[in-house]
Amino acid sequence: MIGTATEADGPQIQRITARAGVFSQEEIECVRELWEEYVTLGSEECGYHFIVYREGNQVLGFACYGPRDLTHGAFDLYWIAVDPSARCNGVGRSLLTASEAAVRKMGGRMLIAETSGTAHYETTRKFYYGMGYENEAIIRDFYAVSDDLMIFTKRF
């Protein structure tokens, strides 16, 4: 049910991002920009890889990852989101597991997921912990005052 995202998945990916409930307008716009690069240039050229979780014609979630510039083997999980209607069904877990497998296949040694330390993102942090990620670093007041950056890592 997981596959490489194709151009036709764009509108559903945008809809999921908007419906996810945790992303700001600026973040939604950022997903759109990465998607545009992915569709226009291709994943190899732009460095952003999109995968989707499909059920029939419906996209229930997506993930976006890619190699971090200037590193040898560190990859970023840029985005992962599941439609609210499909939560708690393992869609997010499947997407992250598939992202990790793809990263390993590309020679990745570690996957980095950045998120916020606010209460709003507690479910996200629990998700990463549950998937075997470690909160390796924190930058206080990164996103805004009282909104820390929490850097999660998983090594392969």
Added chain:
Amino acid sequence: MIGTATEADGPQIQRITARAGVFSQEEIECVRELWEEYVTLGSEECGYHFIVYREGNQVLGFACYGPRDLTHGAFDLYWIAVDPSARCNGVGRSLLTASEAAVRKMGGRMLIAETSGTAHYETTRKFYYGMGYENEAIIRDFYAVSDDLMIFTKRF
């Protein structure tokens, strides 16, 4: 002696990057890409601000900084480099002080400088400590195995 970089400074900036002795070919290429965006789009549009330290017609060093996407008030120090012939004369300190002043003027709350934990970058790390930066976070084996990412921050 410090001023906004102009298009004519490009070759000297590239030369300093190559001569600095700490940057890989990929990093030198990255500086070139940011410079191209700066010259083509302008600092406001691309988010990269370049300043130079000049003595007469000669550029002795440069710095590049800009706002971090998705944050309110966090700025990155992308690059800072001084020509080997001009080391230990306060050029780096002047460039960093000027970068900090510019960031504050743009509403920045903090400046983030990322560097490597290897012996090769010991002088760089000492420089940040001496300028009042704190090593707030470390990601082990980030750049490569046994080559950690060290995140330095200074708050205003």
